[in-house]
Structures are given as structure tokens and as C-alpha cells.
Amino acid sequence: MRDYRQEIRDKKRIVVKIGSSSLQHEATGELDYIRMDVLVRELCNLRNQGRDVVLVTSGAIAAGKKAVRLDQNAPFQNPMAVKQACAAIGQARLMMTYQKIFSEYNQVAAQILMTRFTVEDETNRVNAQNTFQELFSMGVIPIVNENDTVATHEIEFGDNDTLSAVVASMIGADLLILLSDIDGLYTDDPRSNPEASFVELVEQLDDSFLRMGKSSTGSGVGTGGMSTKLTAARIATSCGADMIIANSADIRIIHRLMDGRNLGTLFVARPDDAFDLPVFLKRLHEGGDGKEEQHA
Numbered sequence: 186m187r188d189y190r191q192e193i194r195d196k197k198r199i200v201v202k203i204g205s206s207s208l209q210h211e212a213t214g215e216l217d218y219i220r221m222d223v224l225v226r227e228l229c230n231l232r233n234q235g236r237d238v239v240l241v242t243s244g245a246i247a248a249g250k251k252a253v254r255l256d257q258n259a260p261f262q263n264p265m266a267v268k269q270a271c272a273a274i275g276q277a278r279l280m281m282t283y284q285k286i287f288s289e290y291n292q293v294a295a296q297i298l299m300t301r302f303t304v305e306d307e308t309n310r311v312n313a314q315n316t317f318q319e320l321f322s323m324g325v326i327p328i329v330n331e332n333d334t335v336a337t338h339e340i341e342f343g344d345n346d347t348l349s350a351v352v353a354s355m356i357g358a359d360l361l362i363l364l365s366d367i368d369g370l371y372t373d374d375p376r377s378n379p380e381a382s383f384v385e386l387v388e389q390l391d392d393s394f395l396r397m398g399k400s401s402t403g404s405g406v407g408t409g410g411m412s413t414k415l416t417a418a419r420i421a422t423s424c425g426a427d428m429i430i431a432n433s434a435d436i437r438i439i440h441r442l443m444d445g446r447n448l449g450t451l452f453v454a455r456p457d458d459a460f461d462l463p464v465f466l467k468r469l470h471e472g473g474d475g476k477e478e479q480h481a
């Protein structure tokens with residue numbers, strides 16, 4: 186019998202996704218530098234082990250709002266423009282902080298901002314893939330976020346869970362780690378149902394698991410809930426990557442997972458040649474669950 190957890194030790198190309206709520210102090214909403222430092226140290230250590238590493242990070246809009254002390258309750262004439270302006274401010278701040286910490290560990294980092302168009306348009310997709318490839322051969326860690334400043338509803342992913350799985354698929358990653366404010370997948374929402382039990386391993390992502398997804402997010406910041414994580418799992422596993430949902434309460438969980446420890450929920454890769462990512466994303470965006478085309 187395969188020991189999926191031990192196989193994690195040999196993963197070569199890893200995408201780590203962290204959400205806004207994991208990067209800020211709950212009480213003030215300001216960036217938590219200590220947590221960011223631990224995250225960067227973990228990623229640099231993976232790089233020093235000779236693995237390719239990508240960070241998908243949220244937090245731009247939240248950091249931008251903080252920077253201009255935005256009154257959340259004020260009536261905005263164009264809330265979309267306000268959000269995009271905050272993303273423009275916050276993305277630069279976020280990167281400045283990351284760059285500073287990465288350089289302390291002698292690691293070069295780069296920024297890649299994407300929209301759904303980057304995947305759906307072939308020229309854009311190939312360009313992005315070439316860029317990732319070059320960055321890996323230079324030993325650089327790409328830091329990815331959605332290009333919120335230009336992303337309108339038509340071209341947005343909307344959440345970084347989906348974005349991180351798309352990145353994993355585009356670069357042929359063999360592992361995606363989603364750091365979350367929850368331990369992993371439960372059979373029901375453990376915040377409202379004390380009977381809910383924890384799921385350690387998902388070998389096949391069938392409908393019974395997909396029904397366990399709840400679209401709420403516990404933290405009130407960020408956009409991901411369990412349903413976007415299950416969408417991410419479908420993309421990642423179909424494209425040949427294992428995916429782990431793990432609790433970001435202690436970010437050092439990254440190296441514990443890489444040591445093969447049984448933490449979080451592991452979704453095992455099930456490569457599916459018929460899986461068409463651009464079509465899947467289109468269906469998802471149109472309000473379906475992207476499911477039909479999987480066996481088309």
C-alpha cells in the first residue's frame with residue numbers, strides 16, 4: 186500500500202498559498218511581520234533543499250485599506266474602483282515587505298500578477314509559463330497574486346484558492362499547500378456542528394466530498410471558503426498535484442508536512458488527461474461547478 190504522506194518528502198515543485206487573514210493581526214488588521222517572517226523562512230528552506238517554490242499570497246486589498254485608513258462603512262460611489270485602488274496601494278506594500286524579508290535569507294523573489302485571461306488566452310498562458318520556468322532556473326521564488334487592479338468580474342478568479350491551483354497546474358507542480366484558518370476538511374462545518382468529523386485523506390474527490398464544502402469563510406477577510414478549496418482540489422489533483430489543506434495557526438506546519446507528518450487534509454493526485462483547465466474555469470465562472478467537461 187502506498188504511503189502518501191511519506192511521498193510528500195520527495196515533492197520537487199511546491200506552491201504554497203496563504204490568505205489575508207493568516208497574514209494580519211486579528212485585532213488591528215495590520216500585517217503580522219512575525220508570521221510573514223516565519224512563512225518566508227519556511228519557503229527559503231524549501232528552496233535551499235533544491236525544490237522549486239511559488240508563493241501565492243493574498244492581502245493586497247486588506248493592506249491597501251489599512252494604508253489609507255479607509256472607513257469601511259463609508260458609502261462609495263464606485264466600490265470596485267475603491268477596491269482596485271486599495272489593491273494597487275496594498276500590493277506594492279505587501280511586496281516591499283516580502284522583498285525585505287526574502288533578502289534577509291539571501292533569496293531573490295519576483296512578482297507575478299495574473300487574471301483568468303492569463304490562463305484562457307494561449308499567448309498569455311505560454312508567456313506566463315515561460316516566465317515561471319526562467320525564474321525557477323534562476324533559483325528565484327515567484328510571488329503570485331490576482332491582478333486585482335485590472336481584474337473586473339469578466340476576467341477575475343475571485344479567490345486565491347482557485348488561483349493557486351491554476352498556478353500549480355500551469356507550472357506542473359507536484360504539491361499545493363493551502364494554508365487556512367481551519368485544520369482541513371470536515372464532514373460538516375465544525376463551527377456549527379459538533380458531530381462533524383475530520384477527513385485526513387481524500388483519495389478520490391467524489392460528490393460526497395464536494396457536498397462537504399461550505400461557501401462561508403470563518404475570518405471575515407479574504408474570499409475563500411471550503412467550497413473554493415474543493416474547487417482548488419479538483420483542479421490540482423486532476424492536473425497531477427497532491428493538495429494539502431493545513432492550518433496556518435503555526436506556519437512551521439510547512440516543514441512538518443514536508444517531513445511526511447499526518448497533518449491537515451491530503452487530496453491525492455489523480456491525473457486526468459481529459460481535464461481542460463480553460464474550459465473548466467469558464468464553466469465555473471458561468472456559475473456551473475465546471476464538472477461536466479471533465480469527461481467530455
Ligand code: GLU
Nearest residue numbers: 243244245246345407408
Ligand atoms: N487577491 C486578493 C488580495 O490580495 C485576495 C483574494 C483572496 O483572499 O482570495 O487582497
